[in-house]
Amino acid sequence: MEKDIKKVLVSREEIAQKTQEFGAILTEEYKDTMPLVVGILKGAVPFMADLVREIKVPLEMDFMDVSSYGDALVSSGEVKIVKDLNTNVMGRDVLIVEDIIDSGRTLKYLVELFIYRQAKSVKIVTLLDKPEGRAVELEADYAGFLVPNEFVVGYGLDYKENYRHLPYVGVLKEEVYES
């Protein structure tokens, strides 16, 4: 295990099993349409890559990068588009793929944006959900694992841009934050 990790919260085996389970559900859900699967950069990249390979119907992929932090360390509450979609969502069934829902601000903004842009449907699949972090009302259609109110890293999630490549989700040792 990576030396900076205090404990593993979700193992790679658990992630793989959940991804297969979601893939089967989404295959059924989107069998009569061609969904636009939208990954939110950068955290969603590993989950998106694994999940789409379990969805056995035609689909399109696109990515969006949003920021609610600006130059500040704490969320301003205001979400800004850093990179928009290349695809028009009008009339499309949109599936947003996220690594985590924490305050809920990022996804609330995106759901409202896609509805404003006249998507036919907007659904959310997230690997992790941290309900105690919520600042706005927002629920995922599919949430893989509940996590406690701790800062988690791995499988897309970063601390200062590191640890995204870990194949599991874990909690960092205190000394990593302190140093």
Ligand SMILES: O=P(O)(O)OC[C@H]1O[C@H](OP(=O)(O)OP(=O)(O)O)[C@H](O)[C@@H]1O
């Ligand atoms: O529910 P919220 O409080 O809005 O937090 C969740 C968002 O925050 C993280 O992204 P971040 O802005 O750190 O970008 P990153 O994915 O590039 O790390 C995470 O990947 C979600 O997109």
Ligand code: HPA
């Ligand atoms: O717990 C977290 N870890 C990493 N990135 C995050 N973005 C929101 N919550 C988290």
Ligand SMILES: [Mg+2]
């Ligand atoms: Mg981040």
